[in-house]
Amino acid sequence: MRRGDPFVPRNLPAAPPVSGLSRAAPVAMAAGPWGWGLVALALLLALLLAGARRLRRRYAAAGARAALRGRAGGVRALLVTAHPDDEAMFFAPTVLGLGKAGARPAVLCCSPGNYYHQGEIRKKELEQSCFLLGIPASDVTVIDHRDLPDNPAVEWDTRLLAAFVLKHIEANSINLVVTFDAGGVSGHANHISLYTALRYLHSERKLPEGVQGCASEGLNETRVMLGLRLSG
Secondary structure (H helix, E strand, C coil): CCCCCCCCCCCCCCCCCCCCCCCCHHHHHHHHHHHHHHHHHHHHHHHHHHHHHHHHHHHHHHHHHHHHHHCCCCCEEEEEECCCCHHHHCCHHHHHHHHHCCCEEEEEECCCCCCCCCHHHHHHHHHHHHHHCCCCHHHEEECCCCCCCCCCCCCCCHHHHHHHHHHHHHHCCCCEEEEECCCCCCCCHHHHHHHHHHHHHHHCCCCCCCCEEEEEEECCEEEECCCCCCCC
């Protein structure tokens, strides 16, 4: 109840209890056996739906891992991120899974993360983080461009970003690209820009033949995006 609400009565005496009934009794009586049964049924359905979603995700992930294992040694994966620390905060399980499946992952970070003027520090932290994820410094690239600022309110230019990503794909024989989903996972405008750029490359048929893409929906989910298949 909001303070000062004119519809809230004040300083009223408490109603005397009805003899033989507890205060909880009217609630129980109102619910009745049918009411509680409907509540139980709703809870059961919610549990079943949640279980079905978990199974679907598990089978999808298993299928993706199997496809990668079938191409072990032939997958050159590129993780496209917006800032240093994205690789750890949002993609660590994906990167580790790719390495375990035999893929060779690399990172293209599209800004040094200089929002708080700590870009140089964060670039070093990125290399250290990638080393722990099994990615050598030689496979880590950071773009530092004035039109790609680290700013949660700025959407990056789609064509400029797409040009950087495409150049990196072609120069390094990349055949699998992983980035954020359409919502940027956290809603950060820079994150969303990466998905938009990859979507643009796909819809304009600019991606080299055989290049596939995945979008991450968070730490534990990476799904096929852009109408492409992991199995090729």
